[in-house]
Amino acid sequence: MALIRRNRLARIAFGAVALIAGVAVAAGCSARGEHDHHGPHVVAASSWEAAFAKAAGASEVTVIVPASIKHAPDYDPKPSDLAAVADADFVLYAQFEGFAGKIKDAAGSKAKLVEVNLDNAKDTMESEVRRLGDMFGTRTAADQWIGDFETEYGKLATDVKAAWPGGQPPKVVQQAFMGFAAQLSGAQVLGTYGPAPITPGQVADLSAKNPQYVLGNEQMSTGQVLPGSSAKQIDLTNYPVQDQDLLSIYRDAATKITAAMHG
Incomplete structure (x- = not known):
């Protein structure tokens, strides 16, 4: 009788161990599957x-x-x-x-x-x-x-174009890393400065082109780019500031450029 009881307890213990092992394996597979899913x-x-x-x-x-x-x-x-x-x-x-x-x-x-x-x-x-x-x-x-992104980009570009002064592409001077913003806005680029500090000679040359706007880089800002010029400076972000959403860069550019052109 004692032997039967011991055998029964052994079978129960073995079953419990097998169950725990099975759960552990399943959990491991689930964890690996989740990792694979998330990249x-x-x-x-x-x-x-x-x-x-x-x-x-x-x-x-x-x-x-x-x-x-x-x-x-x-x-x-x-x-x-x-x-x-x-x-x-x-x-x-x-x-x-x-x-x-x-x-x-x-x-x-x-x-x-x-x-x-x-x-x-x-x-x-x-x-x-x-x-x-x-x-x-x-x-x-x-x-x-x-x-x-392409769907959103198209909408942003359309909104900016609708704000063009007099229906004509804005004339701009851009910081070296702001080409994407000029592209989004459909602007006519008259000149580029940076990333090195702008020189007095460059200020004079770029001001003489009579741009309507300066597309500045707020991450590399040195203040007013064309002092004494009538050009309105628009400082734009070059990378996501508060999140990790690449599209936010383009939304920021469209919003600020549109607001500047509306006056």
Whole structure:
């Protein structure tokens, strides 16, 4: 009788262990499935690279440079800022960022370093989003984002064109990184300045062209670009400031340019 009881208890214990093991395996498969569904872990040097990654379909994105930093390329990461790099699947950076070397040094053998072409010109940006989508294995999501982007971009461009003074394309001088905004607005570009500090000679030359507007870069602002000129300065953002939404850059440009043209 005692032997039967021990055998029965053994069978119960074995069944419990098997059940626990089965749950653990199922949980493990669920966790792996969830990770695969959400895509790779991406570490982005700044919110600009993060926005490209999100557009490409990545959902697990860690940003190194805090959003409060006005000019990300000048940021000097602390060792604690770089701790996430070693656990990343991909690390995104731009060559012009002064701390790019530190990111490379912090990356482990697992992480794939990817230099991102941070250019907001429509065609260049879309090409980069597709490239990242192919790397991440999220090309379907990237294509979906681009389709939605093109729809929104078309609406923004139409709204800006409707505000053209006298129905004519505005004449502008642009900061070197604001070409995307001039493209969105359909503006006639009379000249470009930057990214180096503008010289007195450039101020005189650009002012002589009689632009209606100056498309400035608020992340690299040095104050009034063409002092003494009648041109209205519109300072625009070059990368997402409070979120990781790449489309917010274009919305910001359309809103501010339209408001300036309405007077």
